Amino acid sequence: MNYSQYVVHSPQNLNEALGILKEKASEIRLISGGTDVMVLIKDNIIKEKELLNLSFLNELRYIHEEGNTIKIGALITYKELEKSKVVNLNAPILVDASKTIGAAQIQNLGTLAGNLGNASPAGDSIPPLYVLNASVKLQSADSERVVPVSEFFLGPRKTKRAPNELITEIAIEKTKPGLYYFFKKLGLREANAISLVSVACIADLDQYKKVNSIKLALGAVAPTVMFAVKSEKLATDKQLDLNLVDEIARSVSEEISPITDIRGSAEYRRRAAYGLVYEGLYEVLMGTAKRVSGSFEGVY
Amino acid sequence: MQKFLTPNIIVLDMDVSVTFTLNGKQVIVKAPAAKSLLRVLREDLGITSVKPGCEAGECGACTVLMDGEAVTSCLVMIVQAEGHQIVTAEGLVKDGKLDPLQEAFVEEGASQCGYCTPGFIISAKGLLLEKPNPSENEILEAIGGNICRCGAYPRIINAIKKVGGEQH
Numbered sequence A: 001m002n003y004s005q006y007v008v009h010s011p012q013n014l015n016e017a018l019g020i021l022k023e024k025a026s027e028i029r030l031i032s033g034g035t036d037v038m039v040l041i042k043d044n045i046i047k048e049k050e051l052l053n054l055s056f057l058n059e060l061r062y063i064h065e066e067g068n069t070i071k072i073g074a075l076i077t078y079k080e081l082e083k084s085k086v087v088n089l090n091a092p093i094l095v096d097a098s099k100t101i102g103a104a105q106i107q108n109l110g111t112l113a114g115n116l117g118n119a120s121p122a123g124d125s126i127p128p129l130y131v132l133n134a135s136v137k138l139q140s141a142d143s144e145r146v147v148p149v150s151e152f153f154l155g156p157r158k159t160k161r162a163p164n165e166l167i168t169e170i171a172i173e174k175t176k177p178g179l180y181y182f183f184k185k186l187g188l189r190e191a192n193a194i195s196l197v198s199v200a201c202i203a204d205l206d207q208y209k210k211v212n213s214i215k216l217a218l219g220a221v222a223p224t225v226m227f228a229v230k231s232e233k234l235a236t237d238k239q240l241d242l243n244l245v246d247e248i249a250r251s252v253s254e255e256i257s258p259i260t261d262i263r264g265s266a267e268y269r270r271r272a273a274y275g276l277v278y279e280g281l282y283e284v285l286m287g288t289a290k291r292v293s294g295s296f297e298g299v300y
Numbered sequence B: 001m002q003k004f005l006t007p008n009i010i011v012l013d014m015d016v017s018v019t020f021t022l023n024g025k026q027v028i029v030k031a032p033a034a035k036s037l038l039r040v041l042r043e044d045l046g047i048t049s050v051k052p053g054c055e056a057g058e059c060g061a062c063t064v065l066m067d068g069e070a071v072t073s074c075l076v077m078i079v080q081a082e083g084h085q086i087v088t089a090e091g092l093v094k095d096g097k098l099d100p101l102q103e104a105f106v107e108e109g110a111s112q113c114g115y116c117t118p119g120f121i122i123s124a125k126g127l128l129l130e131k132p133n134p135s136e137n138e139i140l141e142a143i144g145g146n147i148c149r150c151g152a153y154p155r156i157i158n159a160i161k162k163v164g165g166e167q168h
């Protein structure tokens, strides 16, 4: 581990950061919470010898409510999401997912922007961001654009971010009160485990449990996080019952395209996806699933 | 900072000077900017309660409080500590007296080899600072990122409950 080989730039404001990034572009590696990058540094598998430390850009530490949207600054950590009243009230699925990321120490350091920047198909904040219709703000010294999160990823570790761009903000849509939601993941242990499969779902059901609309996003089962589009269609306007729960879960397990890797086989992932979706929808059917309610007992 | 002495000899001097509060005292330390807080604490500042285990965020042996929150110091670059409050197990001792958590770990015999102990104590301290009366579940979540190779978990949990959970 040769820490001395890295030059670290620690800009004090966004303009300064964008200026450095414009000049260095792909020669410099961004680092926020460091929970991915420090591991790469330890293993000596990062090619850039310069680091752009974003952790002093306090102007990117905010959670703003704007009408139907919640805007989250790039430096917001999982812990801050868990403590945020506005996120708990209006996007509780993101809180549930945050609580499963790593362990307490990782949630205190890691950021949403870092999860997006890392662009792992198993990134646990990503399926929730899909079903929350999130968008990613990319800023460079000369430009600014907003990309829907479902279009942001091009493949494992590949995104639409240009080398001179920073993710500065993530915007999510508020979930309407009364909607059902669940986030479920399967890893090889409770804490600090990379997901084998993860599922995020937001469902709008009428009082007789007929499905008005449903969003289902899955992680770690394709080159990028994906919507289970066919299964969503299959479910829409149908009466939720045990048969439909089984049918949707089966459809999801067929619709995904998992691979076999060190953590599990493709077949195992299909079965796990079936199981997680079945369990989640079963809870919706039985009325034990969580609903966006407006109640919050957190700290802030 | 790069200093060019002659056209073909490049001396890389990437040390930075970082000022932060360590266990209540201000310290200034000079180190390579990307060096981990864990290594600086151990190698440059003589704080040996923080243990290197995996150095990849997975074992919790290096846990410190950063502004009151438990973080794995192996994942923090020393430059990122600038201006922050860092507390280690050494800092929990006040006027020669152990912190109630440390007392409880002793009383419960919550360590065997002891390698994981400071990390567990700091994780528990982080929890108690936020929630003085945590539930069993909250305790389990708070120490989920700490591994004890000796398997002293039941006693560790009892020790934390003794300080935090008893009031329930």
Ligand SMILES: Cc1cc2nc3c(=O)[nH]c(=O)nc-3n(C[C@H](O)[C@H](O)[C@H](O)COP(=O)(O)OP(=O)(O)OC[C@H]3O[C@@H](n4cnc5c(N)ncnc54)[C@H](O)[C@@H]3O)c2cc1C
Binding pocket: A029, A030, A031, A032, A033, A034, A035, A036, A037, A038, A039, A054, A074, A100, A101, A102, A103, A106, A109, A110, A111, A112, A113, A114, A115, A116, A117, A118, A122, A123, A124, A125, A161, A165, A166, A167, A168, A192, A193, A194, A195, B056, B057, B058
């Ligand atoms: C022990 C352990 C357990 C973990 N468990 C989980 C888990 O359960 N689920 C999960 O999803 N992840 C997990 N992770 C991975 C990691 O914690 C997350 O991906 C986290 O969100 C990364 O955020 P960060 O701020 O620490 O990122 P960093 O390490 O700082 O950066 C991550 C990547 O994003 C880039 N980046 C950082 N900031 C920006 C920005 N503003 N704009 C553009 N690119 C940027 C960096 O260049 C880098 O490529 C775990 C990691 C560890 C060490």
Ligand code: FES
Binding pocket: B051, B052, B053, B054, B055, B056, B057, B058, B059, B060, B061, B062, B063, B072, B073, B074, B075
């Ligand atoms: S040494 Fe830091 S978590 Fe293992």
Ligand code: FES
Binding pocket: B110, B111, B112, B113, B114, B115, B116, B117, B147, B148, B149, B150, B151, B152
């Ligand atoms: S007491 Fe030995 S590792 Fe925990």
